[in-house]
Amino acid sequence: MTRKDSLPVTDAHAVKVTGVSRIFSIKKKPPVTALESVDLTVAPGEFVSLIGPSGCGKSTLLRLIADLDQPTAGTIEVFGKTARKARIDQDYGIAFQQAGLLPWRTVRANIELPLELHKVGTAERRSRSTELLELVGLGDFGDSYPDQLSGGMQQRVAIARALAESPNLLLMDEPFGALDEMTRERMQNELIRICAETRAAVVFVTHSIPEAVFLSDRVVVMSPRPGRIRSVLPIRLGGPDDRSEHIREDAAFFDGVSAVRESLHGTPDTGNARGVDTR
Numbered sequence: 001m002t003r004k005d006s007l008p009v010t011d012a013h014a015v016k017v018t019g020v021s022r023i024f025s026i027k028k029k030p031p032v033t034a035l036e037s038v039d040l041t042v043a044p045g046e047f048v049s050l051i052g053p054s055g056c057g058k059s060t061l062l063r064l065i066a067d068l069d070q071p072t073a074g075t076i077e078v079f080g081k082t083a084r085k086a087r088i089d090q091d092y093g094i095a096f097q098q099a100g101l102l103p104w105r106t107v108r109a110n111i112e113l114p115l116e117l118h119k120v121g122t123a124e125r126r127s128r129s130t131e132l133l134e135l136v137g138l139g140d141f142g143d144s145y146p147d148q149l150s151g152g153m154q155q156r157v158a159i160a161r162a163l164a165e166s167p168n169l170l171l172m173d174e175p176f177g178a179l180d181e182m183t184r185e186r187m188q189n190e191l192i193r194i195c196a197e198t199r200a201a202v203v204f205v206t207h208s209i210p211e212a213v214f215l216s217d218r219v220v221v222m223s224p225r226p227g228r229i230r231s232v233l234p235i236r237l238g239g240p241d242d243r244s245e246h247i248r249e250d251a252a253f254f255d256g257v258s259a260v261r262e263s264l265h266g267t268p269d270t271g272n273a274r275g276v277d278t279r
């Protein structure tokens with residue numbers, strides 16, 4: 001049985017964030033309000049990017065959804081469950097900027113790790129990892145070790161591992177931030193294809209406006225600290241079949257980039273908000 005089969009039949013949002021604030025209390029220092037009154041919903045199968053200046057609370061929001069931290073106020077639901085229950089039920093996969101692979105395990109063994117931890121039998125693990133290796137284009141690298149792979153290949157292993165339990169939701173924090181531009185664009189194309197195949201919803205943190213526009217159904221623009229949602233911009237580049245390489249040259253793509261840039265900076269084509277890559 002896959003994770004998808006085990007989800008309750010419901011039209012619940014993939015993610016529902018309601019009135020969420022997060023205040024960090026640090027000894028002998030004024031408290032830091034990282035997030036204030038954030039409301040956000042992500043539909044099943046939807047790709048939503050979070051973008052905003054450095055320190056505006058993007059990673060904090062993702063960590064709260066993943067139940068790696070708890071809100072000071074407000075509630076978070078994942079597929080209609082509490083964030084805690086969704087974490088226990090492994091309803092999502094996580095991929096962060098550092099691929100975080102175990103160097104002493106082969107690529108295949110890294111991908112199988114979450115299945116191993118959940119006591120999935122050897123034969124089923126093997127067949128699932130074979131399927132995932134193919135999905136991320138690493139069919140010939142199952143027996144390699146992470147340090148024998150390029151950065152982009154390692155990131156693909158991390159994505160395969162995040163997909164191991166067929167999650168309906170992927171939480172990704174700048175997963176391509178450490179990659180060169182060409183590899184990054186290739187990975188973006190791959191991710192579009194993988195999402196189309198798996199129909200997973202994605203919450204994706206990025207500093208890159210073009211990356212957010214290329215990948216997303218909606219781009220959430222956040223304001224500087226205390227992080228609030230400044231605007232939610234629908235991107236109309238069509239479905240996965242339409243989002244091929246040529247779309248990067250398309251007027252609709254440039255319109256999306258301009259709209260996000262204007263929302264971030266307040267005016268068209270002005271300076272560069274700290275920490276946001278407008279290339």
Ligand SMILES: Nc1ncnc2c1ncn2[C@@H]1O[C@H](COP(=O)(O)OP(=O)(O)OP(=O)(O)O)[C@@H](O)[C@H]1O
Nearest residue numbers: 024032034053054055056057058059060061225275
């Ligand atoms: N564990 C923590 N303790 C204290 N302050 C924290 C903690 N985690 C985050 N913060 C603060 O909360 C704010 C938001 O941090 P966060 O990492 O979410 O921002 P971000 O938008 O992801 O930034 P970047 O784009 O630079 O990665 C920052 O001011 C940060 O210093």
